[in-house]
Amino acid sequence: MIQPAADADGRAGPAGTDDVGAPGDSFLRPRYRVDLRRTPPDVFEDLSDTDWSRLSWRDLGEPYRVTRMSRHRERWEEEHGREMPVPVQWERFNRAFHDLFSTDVPRERRQRAGELVRRIASLDLPGAWEAARRLTRISIWNHVHRVEDAVWDPRGKRALFRDLDVDRPEILFLGAAEGYEAMQLLAMYPGGRAVLVDYDEFCRTDRFGDFPRRYPFLGTDPATGGETVHRRGEMEIDYVVSDIRDLETGPRFDIVLSVGLLEHFPDEYKPMVFDWHRRFLKPGGYAVLTTPRRQVRSRLFYLAMSEIMNYGYRELMDARQLGLYAFENGFEVLRCGYIKAHNGLVARAR
């Protein structure tokens, strides 16, 4: 079941054990956490029994809008004398975010701390300030992605994706980036197939292309129905580089998924985003969406990481707001609540 793999994502498993992980394990590697613990009840805060028909925007208020933009976007706009086009915003975001995922975090922190000490010792105050900013950013990334595992959040995603009535599902992932959540779904519902769609070619070549071969996804053993670990190499995945609006596939998917897509569209465009999910679903199929949570920690994250993350329009909403958007756009909300850093929703077209 556990195969050694050839990717170079470091070796940091518990001493004396196979460092690729087995069900029940959790440990840190240089670029991410392995978390194969069975889901305890606290990872999904479930608001599914909300009566969506009785909620109103007056009760809920508006999502919070992140306004601090990356200095790189500001510079680009000064140079080009026009607003940065949305596809370019995504190209910049995807490269900067991928750099973080590719970083050996403990080594980078040591280097940044050493640089800070050297700059202070040589009384280079602007250099020390820049070194301190970089050390802060990599330390935040370490905490959010490795220690807390709040970006991939496998336990939260497993809790959100559980008990779907699908067999060998056809999965469509809109704005897939590296495709993590489609892989988690394929591990839980083995024998299915995923189509990942993103209009940034870099996502296919690098974000998905470099995704660690041996990252373990806890899922189901098709032979026994028990738990086992799956890896991307054994999954059927096609990557399509296309604008979602140009997709010509029909309504043939059991699950249409997006992660961090809806919040990039102001309210007048949200019906279009829900329509993107509905139009590719088989009758009775599931729309699965997650969006970042409106919480103090997330606001601080997007403030401290603005240079890397903030190239375009972004809202932070709470789970009730996500559920109400879905309900108002013609979906029956089957499951809705909080995982670590995101809201999660499972819905069906009404």
Ligand SMILES: C[S@@+](CC[C@H](N)C(=O)[O-])C[C@H]1O[C@@H](n2cnc3c(N)ncnc32)[C@H](O)[C@@H]1O
């Ligand atoms: C915020 S990312 C998704 C979050 C993702 N989980 C991550 O880790 O980056 C949204 C993705 O959607 C893609 N995207 C946005 N609009 C799109 C469109 N109209 N067609 C295809 N892809 C799109 C972007 O290129 C980007 O990779």
